[in-house]
Amino acid sequence: MISFVGAGPGDVDLITIKGRKLLERADIVIYAGSLVSKEHLSFCKKGCKFYNSASMTLEEVINIMEDGINKGLNIVRLHTGDPTIYGAIKEQMDILDEKKISYEVIPGVSSFTAACSAIKKEFTLPEVSQTVILTRIEGRTSVPENEDLEKLASYGASMAIFLSVQQIDNVVEKLKDGYKRENVPIAVVYKATWEDEKIVLGTLENISEKVKEEGIKKTAQILVGDFISGDYERSKLYNPEFTHEYRRASK
The missing domain is CATH 3.30.950.10 (Tetrapyrrole methylase, C-terminal domain)
Incomplete structure (x- = not known):
């Protein structure tokens, strides 16, 4: 299986539990070396192969994925933040679809x-x-x-x-x-x-x-935006004068 995993913004503990478990089981990790902390790789098992995609082309990335799948290996494509935002994953997934290779996408903290x-x-x-x-x-x-x-x-x-x-x-x-x-x-x-x-x-x-x-x-x-320092109205959700499904107004 190929797993596109969001590594989070930097702090290695901001990866999801599911993403960390996939890293621990991975046989191959292709990671965005210019942005992803290499500390993530310390959670991988002995013998896992690492590829830094910063110096690779799309075709080279796909070749490694395809070769790994043909050998029955678990592959993690580790992207920074959340892979669905400026992650350039669509072009990878389209080629995998053409080749009928299955994959999954694991969200991350952006x-x-x-x-x-x-x-x-x-x-x-x-x-x-x-x-x-x-x-x-x-x-x-x-x-x-x-x-x-x-x-x-x-x-x-x-x-x-x-x-x-x-x-x-x-x-x-x-x-x-x-x-x-x-x-x-x-x-x-x-x-x-x-x-x-x-x-x-x-x-x-x-x-x-x-x-x-x-x-x-x-x-x-x-x-x-004004959310940084502007005035705002109190939320109705926790306002004692506001009734909703889980609580009656108390004032």
């Missing part, structure tokens, strides 16, 4: 939730935002025109921007154009949950300078 936890905030606050937008700025990988960062920012929703800190100036300008103001709170979280995690807080007015001062050029989440 860096966007890890980053929000690092700054001790909540994306969805009553009367502030009930929507979270996950996106990235255009780089070597294009973005559909109707998903331009400026247009998405105009909704005023909570945002988590992946793979974009290297273009922080461009990101900020597009966000300013979308939000139509410069006092929008923003957080840049470098390597969320890793030992060398850094958190930079600011607004659209000053975040670029702060990020540059910290030397952050990659491996960071950009979180934007």
Whole structure:
């Protein structure tokens, strides 16, 4: 069996129990070496073969998978965070489907939730935002025109921007154009949950300078929105005046 496993954002204990068990049983592990902590590999059994996909092509990855399956081996394709978000797993799964090779996908903790936890905030606050937008700025990988960062920012929703800190100036300008103001709170979280995690807080007015001062050029989440520091209404779920299926109002 081939298992696509989300390794989590960095801290090795943020992998799921199911993902850890699959690693322990694996005969072959193909891991995203540029982002996944190698400490995950210490949980593998003796004799397990490791392949760092950072230096491999899609075809080379598939060849190793196919060869392992033909030998009856257990294979883990270890992706950073959650494999379904910017994981490039679709192209792998399509080829496996063509070859009639079965596989499974095991979710993981994404860096966007890890980053929000690092700054001790909540994306969805009553009367502030009930929507979270996950996106990235255009780089070597294009973005559909109707998903331009400026247009998405105009909704005023909570945002988590992946793979974009290297273009922080461009990101900020597009966000300013979308939000139509410069006092929008923003957080840049470098390597969320890793030992060398850094958190930079600011607004659209000053975040670029702060990020540059910290030397952050990659491996960071950009979180934007009033959920970071705005006022909010108390949740009805635990309000004593609110009745729901499991509790009657007490006031």
